Amino acid sequence: METYKFTSVFDVQKLRHDLGICQGNSWRSHFNASDYSGTWSSFSLRSISGLENDILATANAPYKDTPTLEKCTYFKEIVDSFKCEKEAIRLLSLAPNSYIKEHTDPDGGYQDGFFRIHIPIMTNPKVEFKLNGKLLPMQAGECWYANFSLPHFVSNFGEEERVHLVIDCIRNEWSDALFGDIGYDFDKEKAVVKDPKITRLIIQELTNQNSEAAQKLIAELMLELT
Structure with missing residues (x-):
């Protein structure tokens, strides 16, 4: 399974309310400067240090909630609805006229014991997100999984920023049941x-x-x- 749009739809106004709380703070430019052009910035709600400006997403590290997550009650409600261990939780913003170059994220798929959730908060018709050559038409309030170990890129040639809530999750029995319900092929995974x-x-x-x-x-x- 390369991608999946879950049936859950989140309240866009509540998402934007909590985003407003975070926008009153300083955001850091993404550390992979060679991977993008324009402005790609991030704000952490869960990080290794527990600080909002710590935007590293490292596997197999201890993570803790940042103080801002406690203030963002709707974000926290969404995060808590995923009954599994969480690693990095970030807001990722791609400014107008910015482009994230095609790349892969190692061990970025469910078969690796990991899954990354994207929840768009702000987007526009001129945002293009492609994974493995397939366009992902992510709309505000939707909830998406994608296997980011496959090649993907994002461009924003619209007039407003594109902001996603991104939740890195660790696979467990709860998530196996969730993915089983949406048609994940466990037999194919084992056969690989x-x-x-x-x-x-x-x-x-x-x-x-x-x-x-x-x-x-x-x-x-x-x-x-x-």
């Missing part, structure tokens, strides 16, 4: 791994993840080896 050498490398990588989902996947892969 056939070479024992690749299996051992995946197990080695998963041992670095201190999560319930990682331990479950390790157990399943160990059974394949035996």
Whole structure:
């Protein structure tokens, strides 16, 4: 599954109210300066340090909520509705006449024990978001999953900024049930791994993840080896 639009639709006015709280603070330019042109900035609601200007999204690190998340009651309600461990939670803004170059995010798909949720808050008809060559017509208030380990880019040639709430989640039994309901092919996921050498490398990588989902996947892969 490359992408999926969930049936949940969030209240745009409430989203923009909480965005307004965050816009009263300083936002940081994205650290991958070579990956974009124009202005791409971020504000953290959950970060490694617990600070709003800490916008690094590093896997397998301890995260904590920033003080601003507690003030944004609707954002917090949405975040809490995902019954799994969360890593980075950020607001990502792409200014008018700005472009994020095509790139991939390593281990950025559900098969990697991870899933990233995008909830558009502000957008316009001249925003183009493509993943693996497919246009994702994300509208304000919608909730999307995409496998960001695939090539993707974003452009904003409209007259207003494009802002998304982005929630990085760790896979668990709750999310497996959620993805199972929307048609995720678990059998296909298991069939991808056939070479024992690749299996051992995946197990080695998963041992670095201190999560319930990682331990479950390790157990399943160990059974394949035996």
